[in-house]
Amino acid sequence: MKSLIVYSSQTKNTKKLAEAIYESLEGEKDIFPVDEAPSTEGYDLTAVGFWLMAGKPDPKISEYLAKKVIKDNSLFLFATHGAAAGSNHVKNAIDHAIGLKNDVKIKGVFTCQGEVNPKVLEKVKQKPEPPVWIGDAAHAVGHPNEEDLSALRKMITEL
Template identity: 40%
Template structure:
C-alpha cells in the first residue's frame, strides 16, 4: 500500500472525523491539521486534503495551503451543509484543484454533509427567502446535515482509500505495459 499524508481543516469536527477514517483505512498514514502540515510532501505517495466549504470553495486556511502543494498525487475530501451532489459541492472540488501548486495530479474526490457551525446557523436563521441560505428548503437541508458525517459517510471515506489504491495500481500496470510496448517498437526500428 501507499504512504498517505492526510491533511485536514476542521472547525466543528466533521472534516476531522473523515480525515481520521481515511487515515485509519490507509495502512501507512500520517495525519496533520492543515496549519501543521508539511510543505515537503515528497515522502508521500498520496496526499489527501480535506476541508470545509466557505463561499463555495475550501476554507481560507486550506486555500492558502493548496498553493504550496506541488508534484503530488492528491485526493480531495470535503464536508459541507449542501447536498453532496449539488452544484455547490461539485464545483468546490474544481476550485480546490485550481488552487493547487504545479505538477499535481488529482486522483479522486469524496464529499459528504456535515453539521453546520451553530454560530453560522444562528446568523442564517434570519435570512430572507431571496437569500440562497434562507427559507424552508435551507432549514430542511440544515436538519439533514446535522446528522452527518454518519457511519455510512465514514465507511464511504474508508472505501475511498481502497478505490484510490486500486486506481494507482491500475495506472502503474498501464504505464508499464505502455513502456514495454514502446520499447518493443523501438527495438524493431
C-alpha cells in the same frame, strides 16, 4: 507508499473524515491539522480535507493547496459541507480546489454533508439573502454519520 493527510476542521466534521482515511490507508502515514502540516515533499499520496466556506474550500486549506502541495504529488480531496451532496454548489467548490492545483494528479474525491453549527445557521438564515446551501443544511444534522464514513473507507481501500 507514504501518505500524508492534512485537514482543516472547526467543528470536527472534516476531522472525522481525516481519521477514517488515516485508519484505512495502508503503509507509512502521517496526519496533521493544516496549521501544523508540512509540505507534501516526499509523500506519494496526499489527502487534503476542507470544509466549505462561502462556496469555496476554507481559506486555510486554499492556502495550503496553493503553497505547500508540490508538483508530481497525487492528491485525494475530501470535504464536508452544509449543502446537499452532489449539488452544483459542492461541485463548484471542488472544481475551485482542483483549479488551485492544476499540476497534480487527482486520485479521488469524497464529500459528504457535515452538521452546521446551529449558531452559525441562525445567523446565516437571517441574512437578507441567505445563501443557496442553507435550504439543505437541515439534512446535514448528524453527518458525517457511519454510512458516510464507511463509504469513505471503502473508497480509500480501493484506491
